[in-house]
Amino acid sequence: MSTQTNIASAAIHVVGQYNDAGKTLVGAYRTGVQRLLGGAASRYSEFLGNRQIPLVSEQIKANLIGAQEKVHGFLSNRLDIDTSRIVNVMDRVAAGTTSGIETVANRVAQIESPAATTVLNALSAVNQPFATVSVQIADRIVAGTKQIEARVSGTEEAAPVRTVKAKVAAAKKPVRRAARKAA
Numbered sequence: 001m002s003t004q005t006n007i008a009s010a011a012i013h014v015v016g017q018y019n020d021a022g023k024t025l026v027g028a029y030r031t032g033v034q035r036l037l038g039g040a041a042s043r044y045s046e047f048l049g050n051r052q053i054p055l056v057s058e059q060i061k062a063n064l065i066g067a068q069e070k071v072h073g074f075l076s077n078r079l080d081i082d083t084s085r086i087v088n089v090m091d092r093v094a095a096g097t098t099s100g101i102e103t104v105a106n107r108v109a110q111i112e113s114p115a116a117t118t119v120l121n122a123l124s125a126v127n128q129p130f131a132t133v134s135v136q137i138a139d140r141i142v143a144g145t146k147q148i149e150a151r152v153s154g155t156e157e158a159a160p161v162r163t164v165k166a167k168v169a170a171a172k173k174p175v176r177r178a179a180r181k182a183a
Contacts, residue, residue, distance in 0.1 A: 008105035010131035010134060012102070015101070016098070017138035019090055020145075021142045021145040024145040028152040029083065037075055037079075041068060044068050048061045049061070108120060
């Protein structure tokens with residue numbers, strides 16, 4: 001029954017990796033939006049501070065900058081709350097899925113019928129390569145999300161983007177059909 005255990009542990013590993021990848025993407029999203037909000041706030045403050053706008057006093061500029069800071073604080077707070085909720089939901093789904101996989105694996109391990117054991121071993125032997133490939137895919141996905149997170153946070157130097165040239169298909173001439181004459 002070790003093959004079933006391997007498939008169950010592979011499934012649990014895949015669920016954990018996808019959960020980590022999801023949380024990494026949520027973190028990258030959070031970081032990106034915070035950078036966007038911070039950049040917009042600094043440009044707004046810089047714009048108002050460096051300009052002489054008619055009919056706008058220094059007090060009005062200060063009030064506008066203060067209002068903008070309140071909006072920035074509100075949006076940042078909502079972003080943190082909402083992304084935290086998303087991460088909590090992802091953790092609950094992963095925990096429930098893992099628990100279900102473990103329950104099924106434990107039930108399968110309790111089967112004592114020789115015929116059922118033979119069928120389960122055959123199914124496990126067929127599905128083991130798929131489980132191995134799934135683990136490898138999940139590991140690559142996590143590695144990719146880590147690269148996305150590093151790129152969004154600005155900690156990684158951006159590698160040049162590779163340009164892929166597509167072949168242009170030859171344009172086809174439209175087919176003209178002769179109009180049918182009404183008989």
